[in-house]
Every structure is written in C-alpha cells, then in structure tokens.
Amino acid sequence: MKALLSKFSHLSTINLILALRAMSILVQLCLVLFVTFALHYDIPLFPVLTIVLIEVCFNGVSYWRYQKKLRHGSVDIAIQLLADVLFLAMLLYFSGGATNAFISLLLIPIAIAAVSLPPSGLMLVACTAVLTYSLLLWTMPMHVMHGNMEGHFIGMWINFLFxxxxxxxxxxxxxxxxxxxxxxxxxxxEQQLKRERIIALGVASAQVTHNLATPIATMNLLIDELMEENIENQDVVKDLKQQVERCNASLHAFRETSEQIRTDQKFHINSDFLLNQLEQHCRLTYPESRFEFTSSLHKVVLASDASLLPALINIIDNAVRANVDIEQGVVKVVEKTTGGEWHLEVIDSGHGFFVEQLEKLGDYVQPSEHGFGISILLSNTSIERLSGKLTLSNAASGGAVVTLTLPIIKH
Incomplete structure (x- = not known):
C-alpha cells in the first residue's frame, strides 16, 4: 500500500486524474457485470458499455496528448474533471439516476478541484456537479416519486448541495x-542555507585576516629597516610602505566592522552623506572609470550599520568590472525616493545578466569570468539585515541594473 501511495505522490495532477479514471473504469466494468449477472438487475448493457468504451478512448487520447505536453494548466485539469462529471452523469442516468447510491461520487471531482484549481475553476466544477444531480433528479420517472419518497430524494439533493x-x-x-x-x-x-554560507564565509574571512596579520607586520618591519639603511630607490620603498599601511588600515577596518556586526550596532545615516562617501570611493579607487551620479532632491535618514557601505561598494565594484571590455563604459548611480522607500540604482554598460542567472536569483553565488559572485551574496545579506532588498534586472538599453531598496526612517 505504501509503495502504491509513493508512486501516486510522484505523479502530476493530470496524470493522477488519468490513473484514477483508469482504475474507476475497471471498477465500473466489474460492478456492471456483477449487478447484471449476479444480482440480476435490469441495466441497459449496450448504452452503459458504450459510455465505458468512450471513457476508455477519452482517457487514452488524454494520456497520449499530455505525455507530449510538458506543462499542464488549470484549464486542462478543469476539462478532465468536467469530463468525469459528464461520464458519471451518463452512467447514473442509465442505472437509476438520482436513486443510485453511487451518485455521491460526484463529490470526488469537487474535492480534486478544491485542491488543484483556483476559485473560479472550483466554482465551475462544483456548479456542474450540482446541476448534474439536479437534472438527474428532475428527469426521474413520476412513478418513483410517490408517497414520502419525493421528500426523501429532495432531502438527498439538499444533503448533496450542503x-x-x-x-x-x-x-x-x-x-x-x-x-x-x-x-x-x-x-x-533557503534562509538557513544562506546563513550557513555566510557563516562559512565569515569563518574563512576571519582565518585569512588572522593569517595575513603576521606577514604584513613582518613586511612593515623589513620596510622600516630598508628605509633606515638609506639604500637606493627610496621611492619604491616608500610606495611599499604606503601599500602595507593601506593593508593595515583595511585589516583594522575589517576588525571594527566585524565587531559592530557581532554586537549588532545600528545607527542612522543621511542619504546625501552615504552617497558622498560612495562617490568619493569611486573617484579614488577607479580614477580611470566614468561615473554619473544622480542625486535626489529629497534628503532622507536611513537605518544603517557597518556593513551597508561595503555592500554598496561591492555593487559598484561589480559594475566597474562589467565595463572592463566596454569602450566608453559608464557606471550610473541613481538615487530615488518613492513614498517610504529609498532606492539606489547602479547601472553599468556591460552585457547584463544572462537568462540563466535571472532564473536563479534565489542563489546569489554564481561564478562568472570576473569572480565567484560572493560579493552579491554578501551585499544581499547585509541589505536584508536592514529590512531592505536587492533586485537584479537588465536595462532596456543594455547592461545590468542592481536596485537597492531601504526603508526611510524620516525625511
């Protein structure tokens, strides 16, 4: 029994209806032969068997048709359920009509429609079943409706309606x-899997940061010794000193950011100040790239933490990488405010997102020729912590559009 249920659980709704109809056809044949030859009931075999034969042909054609059709919509399910109501109505008509005890089987298509169809389709199947019962009751012979039997059949109809x-x-x-x-x-x-990824990335980042601290400190000592020895090419040594100091500053900023995230420290920030910081980063880090900043006239206050600015920088970095092979490529940063939300759009001039990438937006880690997609995953997680959202799309004129949305604390 469990094996049979497991097989049915893997079927689609259409295939399940076809399988149930095939089983019901066998049951119908057995019942017709049993009541005719064992109970000696007077049932018109020719019309009943003709209806069963039509039902077999319809089920076979439906099976052949839906095997070629990959997607089954609500219309297909509704057609199959209405066909079941029609076949059952014809069989009941030639086997006692509303007096047949199996007339309650009209509830089965209604139950299947309630599970698999929208309210409009459910209403159609239910009304068809009730109308079928009403017609069978209306077409009953007058000699059957004698005495208290008329009230009994009407009560059965009311019970079926209820x-x-x-x-x-x-x-x-x-x-x-x-x-x-x-x-x-x-x-x-999905959120649990995303948190596990973030934890794994955080552990790896902390380990890498810890491992880099000692080599950078050693390099700093060696550079100090080189500067004291008054060797030639002091300019090169000074450049190395600046780079090492930059690495030290980055490690220090990473430790502070990690501590603020660990203690869940949040603060308010003005949108113009945030946009100025982002613009300053773009001008200093990518002096050879072209940027167009469009600021909103309405300045608002946003909820922020230490991860918001790095998340925005990651998005900008991806846009700059997308413009590497594009001549005259421009990264557009557009700030908007609509109602109670603040929007920041980053538009590049690259090739945009592929269809496969847009279909898998739930999984932000997607390798590409420029990286592994980890920055988008981290940016999305940081923004979600601030009750915001990140939307990826393609611009009509080409290029990718990354839209950041954050709730406005106050104007």
Missing amino acids: SAVVVSIVVAYLARAIKQHEIKLAQYR
Whole structure:
C-alpha cells in the first residue's frame, strides 16, 4: 500500500486524474457485470458499455496528448474533471439516476478541484456537479416519486448541495493553508542555507585576516629597516610602505566592522552623506572609470550599520568590472525616493545578466569570468539585515541594473 501511495505522490495532477479514471473504469466494468449477472438487475448493457468504451478512448487520447505536453494548466485539469462529471452523469442516468447510491461520487471531482484549481475553476466544477444531480433528479420517472419518497430524494439533493459547499470551502481552505505552509518552510530552509554560507564565509574571512596579520607586520618591519639603511630607490620603498599601511588600515577596518556586526550596532545615516562617501570611493579607487551620479532632491535618514557601505561598494565594484571590455563604459548611480522607500540604482554598460542567472536569483553565488559572485551574496545579506532588498534586472538599453531598496526612517 505504501509503495502504491509513493508512486501516486510522484505523479502530476493530470496524470493522477488519468490513473484514477483508469482504475474507476475497471471498477465500473466489474460492478456492471456483477449487478447484471449476479444480482440480476435490469441495466441497459449496450448504452452503459458504450459510455465505458468512450471513457476508455477519452482517457487514452488524454494520456497520449499530455505525455507530449510538458506543462499542464488549470484549464486542462478543469476539462478532465468536467469530463468525469459528464461520464458519471451518463452512467447514473442509465442505472437509476438520482436513486443510485453511487451518485455521491460526484463529490470526488469537487474535492480534486478544491485542491488543484483556483476559485473560479472550483466554482465551475462544483456548479456542474450540482446541476448534474439536479437534472438527474428532475428527469426521474413520476412513478418513483410517490408517497414520502419525493421528500426523501429532495432531502438527498439538499444533503448533496450542503456537502458540495462544505467540501469546496473546507478542502480548498486546507489545501491553500498547506501550500502557504510549504512556501514558508521552503523560504525558511533557503534562509538557513544562506546563513550557513555566510557563516562559512565569515569563518574563512576571519582565518585569512588572522593569517595575513603576521606577514604584513613582518613586511612593515623589513620596510622600516630598508628605509633606515638609506639604500637606493627610496621611492619604491616608500610606495611599499604606503601599500602595507593601506593593508593595515583595511585589516583594522575589517576588525571594527566585524565587531559592530557581532554586537549588532545600528545607527542612522543621511542619504546625501552615504552617497558622498560612495562617490568619493569611486573617484579614488577607479580614477580611470566614468561615473554619473544622480542625486535626489529629497534628503532622507536611513537605518544603517557597518556593513551597508561595503555592500554598496561591492555593487559598484561589480559594475566597474562589467565595463572592463566596454569602450566608453559608464557606471550610473541613481538615487530615488518613492513614498517610504529609498532606492539606489547602479547601472553599468556591460552585457547584463544572462537568462540563466535571472532564473536563479534565489542563489546569489554564481561564478562568472570576473569572480565567484560572493560579493552579491554578501551585499544581499547585509541589505536584508536592514529590512531592505536587492533586485537584479537588465536595462532596456543594455547592461545590468542592481536596485537597492531601504526603508526611510524620516525625511
């Protein structure tokens, strides 16, 4: 039994409906033969077997058609469920109509529609099933509706109507609640995987920083000794001294940033001050690159921490790398404010994101010819810590567009 359920669990909704219909066809044939030859009921075999044969042909054609079709939409599922209602209605019509005990099987297509169809499709299938029951009740012979039997059949119809409403509402609500729970669970797992990556990157970064401290200190001592010996090419030694001091400053800044992130220190920052810092970094670090800064007239206050500016610098660095092979490439930095949100767009003149990359935006670590994509992962994580979001897209004129959105504390 478990093996059979596991096989059904891997089927799509269409294939599951086709498999259930194939099983129901076998059950229908067995029941028709049993009530005809064992119970000696007077059932018109020719029309009943003709309907079963049509059902077999329809199921075979549907199976052949949907094997070639990769995607199955709600319309396909609705057509199959409406066909089931129609086939069941015809079989019931020739086997007792509304008096047949199997008329409650009309609830099965409603239950499947409640799980797999939107509200409009569910309403269509449910109304069709109720209308089918009503027509079967309406076409019953008058000699059957004698005495208290008329009230009994009407009561059965009311009970079916109530059951259809309950199944439509309750099953649909439970199905949507389960889907929402699965979506939240998938998002939680994705966040857990992202946190594990960040922790692994943080451990690796801390180890590299610790390992670099000793060699840099040794180089600093050697450079001091070279400067004291008054050797030739003192300019080269001074340049080396500046580079080593720059490395020391970077290590010191990394330690301070790590400490602030560890203690979760947040502060408020003006948008114009943040943009000025970013522009100063661009002019000093990439003097050969072209930048166009567009500032908003509305100055706002943002929530920030020590990781916000490095996250913005990572985005700028990626945009500059994208313009390496582009002549007259420009990196545009556009600041906007809309409602309660502050936007910063970084637009490069490169080739933009590939379709495969845009389809996998949930996984920000994507290797490319310029790097491993770790900077985007770190930038996105830093921005999410500040209740912001990072959006990747392609510009209409070419190039990639990275949009940073942060909530405004006050204007």
